[in-house]
Amino acid sequence: MNMEAKTVAVVDYGMGNLRSVSQAVQAAAEGTGWTVVVTQRPEDVRAAQRIVLPGQGAMPDCMRELRESGLQESVLEAAATKPLFGVCVGMQMLLDHSAEGNTPGLGLIPGDVLKFDLAGRTQPDGSRFKVPQMGWNQVRQMPHAHHGGGVHPVWAGVPDNSYFYFVHSFYAVPQNPAHCAGQADYGGLFAAAVARDNIFATQFHPEKSAEHGLALYRNFLHWNP
Numbered sequence: 001m002n003m004e005a006k007t008v009a010v011v012d013y014g015m016g017n018l019r020s021v022s023q024a025v026q027a028a029a030e031g032t033g034w035t036v037v038v039t040q041r042p043e044d045v046r047a048a049q050r051i052v053l054p055g056q057g058a059m060p061d062c063m064r065e066l067r068e069s070g071l072q073e074s075v076l077e078a079a080a081t082k083p084l085f086g087v088c089v090g091m092q093m094l095l096d097h098s099a100e101g102n103t104p105g106l107g108l109i110p111g112d113v114l115k116f117d118l119a120g121r122t123q124p125d126g127s128r129f130k131v132p133q134m135g136w137n138q139v140r141q142m143p144h145a146h147h148g149g150g151v152h153p154v155w156a157g158v159p160d161n162s163y164f165y166f167v168h169s170f171y172a173v174p175q176n177p178a179h180c181a182g183q184a185d186y187g188g189l190f191a192a193a194v195a196r197d198n199i200f201a202t203q204f205h206p207e208k209s210a211e212h213g214l215a216l217y218r219n220f221l222h223w224n225p
Contacts, residue, residue: 008221009048009078010038013069015062016054017207021087024207025052028217042074050221051078053201055089059113059170060101062089072106079108079199085154085220086201091194092172094201100170109196111174118187129187132169139164139182139192139204152181152193154200154219162212164192164204171203198225 008029010022018038026036037044045051053075055062066072078084079094086094095105098113105113118129138161141151151160164184171190174180181200182193193202200220206213 006034007048008036008050009045010052012038012040013066013071015057015065017056020207021054025217028214034221045074051084053090054087059098060103063103084199091201091203109179109194113170113172115170133186134167136163137166137184139184141182142180152195153223156219158212158215165208166204
């Protein structure tokens with residue numbers, strides 16, 4: 001594979017919504033000179049300039065598959081130096097620990113992943129909260145100390161409180177509030193996006209979130225942390 005071109009590696013460890021993620025990243029990359037590669041090979045992850053880590057399904061399965069695929073080490077190496085975008089469970093995997101199956105994560109962002117506890121609680125319209133949260137929800141962009149009190153550059157041009165598409169029963173609680181790049185409300189505020197240094201990740205699915213989701217992938221390709 002020619003890695004002279006600017007390459008974004010979408011990590012295929014068997015547990016991601018790969019087709020829609022890679023198509024969305026490809027759409028965002030059109031005309032930018034970036035090549036999008038869906039790969040199961042650690043050497044492709046090492047050679048790429050940017051990494052997208054998707055994830056769906058149960059956290060214990062995702063962590064096991066990442067480990068057994070032989071890709072975990074190359075993802076950790078990439079996360080140390082390269083722009084990395086985590087999606088859905090791919091975001092949850094970045095934290096220390098998940099209550100789902102009592103699973104250790106990658107430990108790249110200090111914090112825990114907890115289960116929504118909304119039994120018997122009702123939404124403002126009187127309907128019960130359902131778990132998983134499934135559907136569109138607004139995301140409030142959080143001011144970020146690292147960006148001079150502004151919001152994270154990956155939000156560039158996306159209106160605050162835009163709607164994004166979520167499907168999840170668990171949510172991330174970063175230890176350091178500065179690592180929360182976006183918040184949504186579902187029976188209480190939770191981290192809809194987390195960020196640290198060269199890492200940005202979302203609980204929602206940008207690839208299912210129409211134009212604003214594509215804008216995030218596009219911004220990620222131009223972001224120079």
